[in-house]
Amino acid sequence: MILFDSVTKLYASQTRPALDDVSLEIEKGEFIFLVGPSGSGKSTFLRLVLREERPTSGQVWVLGKELNRLSNWKIPAMRRQIGTVFQDFRLLPNKTVFENVAFALEVIGKPSSQIKRVVPEVLEVVGLEGKEQRRPDELSGGEQQRVAIARAFVNRPLLLIADEPTGNLDPGTSIGIMKLLDRINKLGTTVVMSTHDAQIVDQMRRRVIELEGGHLVRDQSRGVYGYAR
Amino acid sequence: MRATFVASEVGGGLRRNLTMTLAVMITVAVSLGLFGASLLVRAQVGTMKDFWYDKVEVSIFLCGKGSDTPSCSGGEVTSDQRDQIKADLEALRPLVEDIYYESKEEAFKRFKEQFKNSPIVNNVSQNALPESFRVKLSDPTKYDVVASAFSGRPGVDQVNDQRVILDKFFRLLGGLQLIALLIAIVMLIVTVLLIVNTMRVAAFSRRRETSIMRLVGASNFYIQLPFLLEAAIAAGVGGLFAIVALVLMKGILIDQVLAPSFQFTAFVGWDAVAVIAPIVLLTGVVLAGLAAFITLRKYLRV
Numbered sequence: 001m002i003l004f005d006s007v008t009k010l011y012a013s014q015t016r017p018a019l020d021d022v023s024l025e026i027e028k029g030e031f032i033f034l035v036g037p038s039g040s041g042k043s044t045f046l047r048l049v050l051r052e053e054r055p056t057s058g059q060v061w062v063l064g065k066e067l068n069r070l071s072n073w074k075i076p077a078m079r080r081q082i083g084t085v086f087q088d089f090r091l092l093p094n095k096t097v098f099e100n101v102a103f104a105l106e107v108i109g110k111p112s113s114q115i116k117r118v119v120p121e122v123l124e125v126v127g128l129e130g131k132e133q134r135r136p137d138e139l140s141g142g143e144q145q146r147v148a149i150a151r152a153f154v155n156r157p158l159l160l161i162a163d164e165p166t167g168n169l170d171p172g173t174s175i176g177i178m179k180l181l182d183r184i185n186k187l188g189t190t191v192v193m194s195t196h197d198a199q200i201v202d203q204m205r206r207r208v209i210e211l212e213g214g215h216l217v218r219d220q221s222r223g224v225y226g227y228a229r
Numbered sequence: 230m231r232a233t234f235v236a237s238e239v240g241g242g243l244r245r246n247l248t249m250t251l252a253v254m255i256t257v258a259v260s261l262g263l264f265g266a267s268l269l270v271r272a273q274v275g276t277m278k279d280f281w282y283d284k285v286e287v288s289i290f291l292c293g294k295g296s297d298t299p300s301c302s303g304g305e306v307t308s309d310q311r312d313q314i315k316a317d318l319e320a321l322r323p324l325v326e327d328i329y330y331e332s333k334e335e336a337f338k339r340f341k342e343q344f345k346n347s348p349i350v351n352n353v354s355q356n357a358l359p360e361s362f363r364v365k366l367s368d369p370t371k372y373d374v375v376a377s378a379f380s381g382r383p384g385v386d387q388v389n390d391q392r393v394i395l396d397k398f399f400r401l402l403g404g405l406q407l408i409a410l411l412i413a414i415v416m417l418i419v420t421v422l423l424i425v426n427t428m429r430v431a432a433f434s435r436r437r438e439t440s441i442m443r444l445v446g447a448s449n450f451y452i453q454l455p456f457l458l459e460a461a462i463a464a465g466v467g468g469l470f471a472i473v474a475l476v477l478m479k480g481i482l483i484d485q486v487l488a489p490s491f492q493f494t495a496f497v498g499w500d501a502v503a504v505i506a507p508i509v510l511l512t513g514v515v516l517a518g519l520a521a522f523i524t525l526r527k528y529l530r531v
Contacts, residue, residue, distance in 0.1 A: 072449075111231070155445070
C-alpha cells in the first residue's frame with residue numbers, strides 16, 4: 001500500500017532534513033498511528049504520501065506507483081483513491097453538510113444521480129443522517145469532523161490519511177471519531193493517522209510508527225504511544 | 230464533466246468578484262475599441278488608396294516660354310520633341326495605361342473651371358500654363374520608371390506624380406493609426422496585468438475550495454476551468470462593447486458625419502467592420518484566457 005525506501009526530505013530553507021533516510025512498509029488494510037513530537041516529520045511523511053512534496057532522495061511507493069515517476073496529470077487520479085482528513089476539518093462554510101460531501105464528487109465529474117444516491121449513504125455511515133441541510137457552523141466540532149470524514153470516504157478510497165483528526169476535539173468526542181475510523185478501516189480502507197493523543201493510541205493497540213527529528217525511531221505492532229508510559 | 234456545476238461556480242465567481250470583473254470588462258472594452266479603431270483607420274487608408282491610386286496620373290509638363298529648368302534651355306518644346314516623348318510613352322505600355330495630351334488651351338480651360346470662384350483667374354493668361362502629357366499607370370507605385378525616363382530630358386520641364394501629394398496624406402493617416410495602435414497595445418498590456426491580478430485575487434479568495442478540489446483528486450482542468458471561463462466571459466463582454474463602439478464609429482461618425490462632408494473620397498464599408506469585429510473579439514478572449522491560464526498555472530499548482 002505504502003512503501004518508503006530510504007526517503008530523505010530536505011526543505012530548501014532548512015539545514016536539517018525533515019525526514020532522514022526513512023524506510024518502512026504499510027500493508028493493505030492496516031491501521032497505523034504515526035506519532036512523534038511536533039517537527040518530527042509526521043506532516044512531511046503524510047505530504048509525501050499525498051505527493052504534495054517530492055522526496056529529496058529515495059523512493060515513495062503509494063498504491064503500487066512510484067510517485068517520483070508519476071507524471072503531474074496522473075496525480076488527480078491517484079488522489080481519488082486516497083481520502084484525507086485534517087485537524088481543522090477544512091469544510092466549506094457556505095455549503096451545507098450534503099453539499100460539502102457532494103462537492104468531492106462534483107469536482108471529479110460524477111453524475112448528480114450518483115451523488116444523490118451515494119451522499120446519504122455515506123452520511124449514514126458517519127452518523128449524520130438528518131443533518132444534511134445544516135451548515136458547518138451549526139455543527140459541533142465532532143460533527144464537523146464527521147462531515148470531513150464522510151467527504152474523504154465518499155469515494156470509497158483504498159487509503160485514508162488523517163492528520164491529527166482528533167487534535168481539536170475533546171476526549172469523549174475523539175473516541176467517537178476513532179470508532180468511526182476503526183469502522184472505515186474494517187470496511188477495507190487502510191488508515192494512516194498522525195496523532196499526539198496518547199490515550200487513543202494506548203487504547204487502540206495498533207501498529208505505531210514513531211518519528212523523532214526525522215528519523216524512524218520505532219515501528220511496533222500493537223504499540224502504545226511512548227516507551228515512557 | 231458537469232456543466233451545471235461549472236456554470237454555478239463561474240456565476241458565483243463573477244458575482245463575488247464583481248468590481249474586478251467590471252474593471253476587466255471596461256479595460257478590455259477600451260483597449261479593444263482602440264485596437265478596432267486603429268484597424269478601421271488602416272482599412273480606411275486601404276480603401277482610399279484603392280480609390281485614389283485609380284485616379285492619380287503622372288503629369289509630364291513640357292517646356293513653355295518662361296520655363297527656366299536646365300532641360301528647357303532650348304526654349305519652348307519643339308514638335309519633334311513632343312512627338313518623341315509621345316512615342317516613348319507608347320513604348321512603355323503596358324505600364325502606361327493611358328496617355329492624354331493636354332494643350333495650353335485645354336490647360337487654361339481646366340484652370341478656369343477649377344478656380345472659377347477665385348480672382349486668380351483674371352491674372353493668368355492663356356500662355357502661362359504649360360502643355361503636358363497626362364499619363365495613367367497600370368501600377369501607380371512604378372512611378373520611378375516614368376520619372377527616370379523623362380525628367381531632365383530636353384523639352385520636359387517637370388515630371389509630377391500626384392501620388393506624392395496623396396502619400397503625404399496617407400502618411401498622416403498612417404501616423405494616426407500607429408498612435409491608436411500604440412495606445413491600444415499599452416491598454417492591452419494594462420488589461421493583461423489587470424486580468425493577472427484579478428485571477429490572483431480570485432484564486433486566493435477560493436483557495437479553500439481549490440485546495441479541497443486538489444485533495445479529492447479533481448483534475449487541473451476542472452479546477453482551472455471556472456477561472457478561465459470567468460476571464461474569458463469578462464473579456465468577451467468587454468469585446469462586445471468594443472464592437473458596439475466600432476459599429477457606432479462606422480454608422481454615425483463615418484456614415485453620418487464624415488461621408489456627407491467629404492464626398493470626394495470613398496470610406497470603408499460595413500464589410501471592413503465585419504472583418505474587424507471578430508478579430509477584435511477573438512483577440513480579447515484569447516488574450517484574457519492566456520493571461521488567466523499562465524497566472525493560474527502559478528497559483529493553482531498540483
